[in-house]
Amino acid sequence: AQSVTQLGSHVSVSEGALVLLRCNYSSSVPPYLFWYVQYPNQGLQLLLKYTTGATLVKGINGFEAEFKKSETSFHLTKPSAHMSDAAEYFCAVSGGSTLGRLYFGRGTQLTVWP
Amino acid sequence: GAVVSQHPSWVICKSGTSVKIECRSLDFQATTMFWYRQFPKQSLMLMATSNEGSKATYEQGVEKDKFLINHASLTLSTLTVTSAHPEDSSFYICSARSDRDEQYFGPGTRLTVT
Numbered sequence: 001a002q003s004v005t006q007l008g009s010h011v012s013v014s015e016g017a018l019v020l021l022r023c024n025y026s027s028s029v030p031p032y033l034f035w036y037v038q039y040p041n042q043g044l045q046l047l048l049k050y051t052t053g054a055t056l057v058k059g060i061n062g063f064e065a066e067f068k069k070s071e072t073s074f075h076l077t078k079p080s081a082h083m084s085d086a087a088e089y090f091c092a093v094s095g096g097s098t099l100g101r102l103y104f105g106r107g108t109q110l111t112v113w114p
Numbered sequence: 115g116a117v118v119s120q121h122p123s124w125v126i127c128k129s130g131t132s133v134k135i136e137c138r139s140l141d142f143q144a145t146t147m148f149w150y151r152q153f154p155k156q157s158l159m160l161m162a163t164s165n166e167g168s169k170a171t172y173e174q175g176v177e178k179d180k181f182l183i184n185h186a187s188l189t190l191s192t193l194t195v196t197s198a199h200p201e202d203s204s205f206y207i208c209s210a211r212s213d214r215d216e217q218y219f220g221p222g223t224r225l226t227v228t
Contacts, residue, residue, distance in 0.1 A: 036219075043120075043207050044158075044219040090157065101148065102209075102217065104157045 006105035019078040023091030033074040034092040120220035137208035143188035144210035
């Protein structure tokens with residue numbers, strides 16, 4: 001079975017500051033890991049994903065995440081926050097496939113202060 | 115990139131009536147579509163997996179007679195909420211799986227039952 005824990009339901013940073021959103025997963029098989037962003041009243045947009053290979057994954061809008069198997073983590077980072085990054089972020093895991101069902105974390109609301 | 119649309123984007127209906135939500139893959143064929151439900155400030159919960167030409171697979175606790183799913187073509191899946199009640203008010207999101215091993219999410223439909 002797969003599950004995701006996102007530490008911190010709310011994260012606030014100043015514009016230009018480092019963004020760090022935490023995600024830990026549990027999976028009985030090699031996981032595929034995803035980060036999605038959701039703006040108010042909209043669907044989900046894929047930021048990045050890890051399947052196999054390089055553990056540091058770069059995504060859109062300057063975000064990146066690193067798969068750390070020993071820590072069962074897939075934290076999302078961005079060196080410098082922008083006002084437009086304010087949104088809800090979801091970490092998700094699937095059981096070794098991009099085709100199967102996704103298990104989502106509870107989400108982290110990112111607020112960016114000017 | 116692949117686009118998934120949902121219609122309507124929002125709907126208000128009276129208690130006891132039925133509402134149909136459409137999910138379309140606009141530029142690709144999707145043999146599998148997923149239906150999620152999202153309560154305010156919460157994560158996405160998978161309701162059912164819809165396979166073209168066959169019956170949907172419902173998650174535990176989801177009433178299949180209340181949430182009717184039809185996947186009649188490779189580009190269209192519908193979710194019908196029958197005899198809606200205020201507790202069915204939620205944000206419903208679909209995703210479609212392409213043959214390039216990606217899931218694409220629709221923009222969501224906000225249902226309010228009065």
